[in-house]
């Protein structure tokens with residue numbers, strides 16, 4: 001890539017920081033910078049700042065949740081069901097929270113619009129590259145912007161492309177938010193997993209978020225390498241609604257749809273794309289490999305990163321996972337990639353033999369070694385021995 005000479009710098013617009021992509025990770029970084037009264041000039045670029053409401057972000061927390069002002073719904077009780085085990089799971093330490101994409105966007109953008117050092121640019125990004133001194137962003141209109149650092153969540157690093165992965169697994173799901181005349185849902189209990197034993201092309205389950213007695217998001221989720229045609233997810237959801245709640249297609253109203261594909265793979269943590277270009281969010285490897293959950297990790301990462309920038313230090317980038325958790329994730333990915341029945345047995349034992357608080361602490365990577373051993377002791381050994389055999393180096 002060309003180095004910027006002083007003449008080309010004159011014809012470009014210069015910022016201290018550019019945030020390329022204003023989704024979860026770009027907006028989170030901007031939020032923590034604004035909250036900490038970062039004094040530099042920040043350019044935030046995205047295709048669109050308009051509301052979408054195509055996502056709901058859920059996460060669990062045993063402390064005051066992130067963004068308490070915009071929590072849409074909170075649960076302390078969940079339900080797990082598999083063929084040979086069903087149970088309500090009560091949270092004592094944690095609560096499970098949900099934030100809607102639109103609320104988050106609006107909340108962050110309202111704050112940024114009040115800050116004169118933040119510029120929002122609604123344009124497509126064509127390219128991002130680093131030079132010795134600056135990061136360079138080129139828009140689809142061929143405008144050029146430079147900054148000391150660019151933080152990006154739109155370009156996939158080479159190392160996370162499918163051909164470099166051992167377990168290129170995806171979490172893919174389609175959800176329909178439905179409204180019914182009568183109240184049929186228990187708004188205090190969300191369904192964390194209702195395992196689908198009739199689906200064999202991946203570990204599959206229903207996930208249900210009841211927002212009210214008569215409104216819920218019902219999502220069919222699969223962990224496998226290939227996305228399904230949309231009509232297959234829809235068929236599964238229709239059958240589930242009929243079997244579980246007794247409602248036919250004409251007896252409820254679809255008010256929103258949600259489709260997602262999240263990587264659940266063994267990509268390395270890749271903090272930089274080029275000189276002065278830093279990766280954020282899913283592109284940066286912040287999605288937890290074995291669960292697809294990203295929200296909490298993005299908050300933790302962005303807060304530290306913003307803190308270093310506010311203090312005038314070089315960007316603080318810390319691997320979101322310790323080595324041992326990355327190894328555990330790999331073992332589970334091996335099981336999920338090789339055997340659906342064993343995946344079902346592992347999840348069933350996990351929920352049967354541990355409290356949901358213990359599981360959430362483990363998935364947050366906040367456990368001690370002793371707690372790790374208790375979790376490992378609670379699931380069938382053989383699939384893990386085979387996974388270890390396949391991951392000796």
Ligand SMILES: Cc1cc2nc3c(=O)[nH]c(=O)nc-3n(C[C@H](O)[C@H](O)[C@H](O)COP(=O)(O)OP(=O)(O)OC[C@H]3O[C@@H](n4cnc5c(N)ncnc54)[C@H](O)[C@@H]3O)c2cc1C
Nearest residue numbers: 021022023024025047057058124125260281282293294295
């Ligand atoms: C439907 C769905 C539901 C999810 N639910 C959860 C959940 O409940 N909990 C959880 O922890 N995780 C969840 N995730 C996973 C993860 O939290 C989200 O994918 C999250 O949005 C990732 O954040 P990001 O910043 O990496 O990417 P994004 O939020 O996708 O942000 C990328 C941004 O870049 C912009 N962009 C892309 N290309 C260009 C371009 N060329 N020019 C300009 N702008 C561009 C896009 O418009 C977008 O705003 C979910 C994912 C999906 C898809």
